[in-house]
């Protein structure tokens with residue numbers, strides 16, 4: 001049985017106290033939302049932690065509210081709250097769908113939105129015991145010098161398996177980040193897509209003193225449709241093998257642009273622009289061409305379990321089905 005090592009615990013109830021603790025800990029503290037990703041990784045020796053900074057009691061990280069043309073969601077909301085909230089279901093249904101498809105009800109009751117967005121990258125060679133990894137000589141992410149997914153590769157290509165990240169990127173969401181500096185709270189806001197780096201060993205662009213406070217997503221108008229689709233082997237609990245979100249911007253009955261966001265490829269979601277499809281009718285051939293775009297531009301790697309070639313063949317099917325679900329009756333009539 002894998003045991004947790006000994007570490008300190010801090011449980012602040014104010015954002016300023018949480019940020020101060022992070023600043024004081026000199027990179028030894030780790031924010032802990034629900035712990036459903038962090039604690040297994042600490043058990044596996046994949047992540048070191050001198051202190052767990054429990055965020056559950058921090059009131060400023062909770063709540064979902066309309067702020068002008070945006071919906072604001074605190075990073076400390078559980079995924080169950082995000083999935084069930086009426087405002088989210090009305091304004092950002094693809095996010096509600098993505099949150100509702102993460103893991104199992106028990107995990108969604110613990111897991112937070114912030115933790116889902118800051119999820120560590122996953123790889124079949126790293127999500128193993130320390131003993132197992134050492135037998136292989138480690139890898140770029142674990143005390144080694146070689147990548148086993150891309151032999152000879154210079155960077156870690158472990159996959160971000162977050163289901164909410166593709167959906168929120170499709171909604172053009174931004175994230176609010178805070179830290180304690182010069183005896184005060186400093187904040188910055190960045191587009192969610194820019195939070196991620198292509199290096200799987202350090203794919204979340206946050207300093208060790210920074211916390212993700214919340215997410216701001218512009219509520220789409222009537223001319224925008226956004227959807228999310230996930231494929232996993234077992235529907236009820238598994239990590240995604242494909243997680244895609246599609247944003248369609250319309251001009252009347254025709255496409256005007258949008259984006260396709262493909263997750264679980266590497267350390268950050270791939271964003272494909274759909275300007276070239278402007279003027280297309282919402283018909284089955286358009287859905288097929290979106291699938292072909294994903295097939296041509298995205299190449300799943302053997303980083304997560306399951307056959308990479310099958311994932312590649314499956315991706316255009318999932319994209320086509322997602323597009324058809326957004327076209328609705330228009331595709332049936334064309």
Ligand SMILES: Cc1cc2nc3c(=O)[nH]c(=O)nc-3n(C[C@H](O)[C@H](O)[C@H](O)COP(=O)(O)OP(=O)(O)OC[C@H]3O[C@@H](n4cnc5c(N)ncnc54)[C@H](O)[C@@H]3O)c2cc1C
Nearest residue numbers: 033034035036037038103111112114115116118162163212
């Ligand atoms: C069996 C199983 C199945 C799973 N299936 C899925 C799945 O289908 N889809 C999916 O997306 N995930 C899945 N997960 C992974 C995980 O449960 C979820 O992603 C969950 O949302 C993580 O949230 P958390 O609050 O528990 O994160 P934590 O474990 O608390 O934290 C994760 C990371 O985020 C950091 N962090 C947390 N909050 C903040 C913050 N506010 N600011 C800065 N950093 C922060 C932590 O330091 C840590 O590095 C699964 C996990 C298990 C065990």
Ligand code: SF4
Nearest residue numbers: 123139147156157158
């Ligand atoms: S992608 Fe390569 S370097 Fe990264 S965890 Fe997997 S084997 Fe290690």
